[in-house]
Amino acid sequence: MKAFSLHLLLLTLVLLSSSDYRVEAKCNFPAIFNFGDSNSDTGGFWAAFPAQHGPFGMTYFGHPSGRASDGRLVVDFLTQALGLPFLSPYLQSIGPDFRHGANFATLASTVLLPQTSLFVTGISPFSLGIQLNQIKELKAKSLSLNQSGLPLPSTDVFARALYTIDIGQNDFTSNLKSIGVAGVKQYLPSVVNQISWTIKELYDLGGRNFVIFNLAPIGCYPAFIRQLPHNARDMDQYGCMVSYNKAVMHYNRLLLQSLNNTRGIVPGANVVYFDKHAVLLELFRNPKASGFYYSTKACCGYGGGAQNYDPAVYCGNSKVINGQNVTATACGDPQNYVSWDGIHATEAANRVIATVLLNGSRSNPAFAFSKFCDLNPIG
Ligand SMILES: *[C@@H]1O[C@H](CO)[C@@H](O)[C@H](O)[C@H]1NC(C)=O
Ligand SMILES: *[C@@H]1O[C@H](CO)[C@@H](O)[C@H](O)[C@H]1NC(C)=O
Ligand SMILES: *[C@@H]1O[C@H](CO)[C@@H](O)[C@H](O)[C@H]1NC(C)=O
Numbered sequence: 001m002k003a004f005s006l007h008l009l010l011l012t013l014v015l016l017s018s019s020d021y022r023v024e025a026k027c028n029f030p031a032i033f034n035f036g037d038s039n040s041d042t043g044g045f046w047a048a049f050p051a052q053h054g055p056f057g058m059t060y061f062g063h064p065s066g067r068a069s070d071g072r073l074v075v076d077f078l079t080q081a082l083g084l085p086f087l088s089p090y091l092q093s094i095g096p097d098f099r100h101g102a103n104f105a106t107l108a109s110t111v112l113l114p115q116t117s118l119f120v121t122g123i124s125p126f127s128l129g130i131q132l133n134q135i136k137e138l139k140a141k142s143l144s145l146n147q148s149g150l151p152l153p154s155t156d157v158f159a160r161a162l163y164t165i166d167i168g169q170n171d172f173t174s175n176l177k178s179i180g181v182a183g184v185k186q187y188l189p190s191v192v193n194q195i196s197w198t199i200k201e202l203y204d205l206g207g208r209n210f211v212i213f214n215l216a217p218i219g220c221y222p223a224f225i226r227q228l229p230h231n232a233r234d235m236d237q238y239g240c241m242v243s244y245n246k247a248v249m250h251y252n253r254l255l256l257q258s259l260n261n262t263r264g265i266v267p268g269a270n271v272v273y274f275d276k277h278a279v280l281l282e283l284f285r286n287p288k289a290s291g292f293y294y295s296t297k298a299c300c301g302y303g304g305g306a307q308n309y310d311p312a313v314y315c316g317n318s319k320v321i322n323g324q325n326v327t328a329t330a331c332g333d334p335q336n337y338v339s340w341d342g343i344h345a346t347e348a349a350n351r352v353i354a355t356v357l358l359n360g361s362r363s364n365p366a367f368a369f370s371k372f373c374d375l376n377p378i379g
């Protein structure tokens, strides 16, 4: 009898620690609506254009989950901490559940309307303006189909949800090779203006709580170090390209200013600028302080060397080079890497970013979820 109840107790503990995060949280946000690119795409792109294969998803999901990482993204940690289920991509046609939000992000999305095609340059057709139209459609459907029993957000959710926006990296990087930093800087004001305009549109839909992510220090990303023109003098002591990182900081200042102005046109709303850049820069510069070993070297790649990145053979792909069939495989210890595939963060790095997002120490204004939400611990 004793042995039996001990067994039961253990079983209960195991169930409590591994089961549904929804059970315990008591936060105010009933849903998250996310807009973005691969940094927050939980399966939208691969729902529209199925093809993703391993080793993506190897750490957490155990199979490709449509995310550009070995495991969870920042938005996944955020949903778990808030006691919500993972967000269904809006484009998911098989069994989506939008009652607790939706994810409009797709890999390779831009803020500005693309001037090119997916099949030419790999840029997603689902730019921010399209993502905005999608949430308008979702809201309209959730009103008109309100009695249908479909897994749609209830009508009050749009006003109470958290709106997260993590986009702009592809606007910034996709033309760097052809027109350089000076060329890209010309249109960065349009990028931040479009983000501000989108916030106003979401506000008109009822949105009152917004978190906007700034851009990462892409000058430290293995893929860009290998692909963007620079000379040895441009490299800093951390192995990052100074000129591109400076340009990112220029963009981030524009975004900060633009959000500051946006607050004036969305009275009563919280518009929070989240400095993801600072968190990642610290990881790239001082990986060991956060328990990492490699920063500017990709876990999943081909070629070895300082970056382990070869633009010809992206993570998980195979190619015949000099008569040899080579494959870009994953390292066995992604928890020691900041960079997963040269362009995207590992789950381990995403966990650090999410921790800082939740404690508010890099948010402007300082907005600590941990203060007013009953957060689940990040697993
Ligand atoms: C449906 O709409 C009615 C009237 O607006 C509202 O009272 C009710 O809560 C809605 N139901 C859901 C499931 O959103
Ligand atoms: C933000 O706006 C306030 C007034 O609206 C202004 O005083 C402040 O300087 C602005 N800050 C930035 C970074 O633009
Ligand atoms: C190269 O190797 C990969 C992985 O082993 C395999 O899937 C692929 O079919 C091979 N390609 C060729 C051209 O042999």
Ligand SMILES: *[C@@H]1O[C@H](CO)[C@@H](O)[C@H](O)[C@H]1NC(C)=O
Pocket: 352, 355, 356, 359, 360, 361
């Ligand atoms: C927030 O989290 C980071 C990373 O764990 C930590 O370094 C920082 O001290 C925390 N700040 C606060 C205010 O808790």
